[in-house]
Amino acid sequence: xxxxxxxxxxxxxxxxxxxxxxxxAFLQESGLRLRHYALLRFLATTDGALQRELSARLGYDPxxxxxxVDDLERLGFAExxxxxxxxxxxxxxxxxxxxxxxxxxxxxxxxxxxDLLHPLGPAERDLLHTLLQRIAETELS
Numbered sequence: 001x002x003x004x005x006x007x008x009x010x011x012x013x014x015x016x017x018x019x020x021x022x023x024x025a026f027l028q029e030s031g032l033r034l035r036h037y038a039l040l041r042f043l044a045t046t047d048g049a050l051q052r053e054l055s056a057r058l059g060y061d062p063x064x065x066x067x068x069v070d071d072l073e074r075l076g077f078a079e080x081x082x083x084x085x086x087x088x089x090x091x092x093x094x095x096x097x098x099x100x101x102x103x104x105x106x107x108x109x110x111x112x113x114x115d116l117l118h119p120l121g122p123a124e125r126d127l128l129h130t131l132l133q134r135i136a137e138t139e140l141s
Contacts (some may be wrong), residue, residue: 015116023114030101032071035060037105039068040098043078048091059140066120077101 005011023034043049051069069092069119071140072078077098083089094102117125 019116020114022115023109026105026108026112031075035064036072039065039072040077040094040102043092043094044099044102048081048093050089050091052075054092072098
């Protein structure tokens with residue numbers, strides 16, 4: 001097992017899987033999955049986005065985005081509205097209920113992160129976040 005843990009890419013993969021498991025477990029009660037949560041978190045940073053933009057920004061297949069948005073609409077957490085510049089297009093926006101759901105899950109999300117990062121002190125967590133953010137800005141932009 002030591003040989004696999006020497007590979008940084010593999011460690012990131014395994015920790016990503018573990019993080020996903022922990023987040024999915026905390027979301028299970030709501031009927032949502034990590035992909036829904038990621039979509040809600042992204043929508044919280046914008047005034048709305050086209051579905052194709054969501055697909056590109058989140059790295060999900062366009063057909064998956066349609067299903068995720070459908071699920072969030074059913075729950076009243078997101079809605080499709082006419083795009084301001086092109087009324088034939090639809091943007092997806094976060095609703096007040098979606099914002100409330102995110103506020104209500106902030107503490108649980110923090111607990112999941114703390115569970116995953118428990119071996120690290122505050123300065124190490126800050127450094128890890130900074131380094132991961134730098135990589136994400138380059139790779140996921």
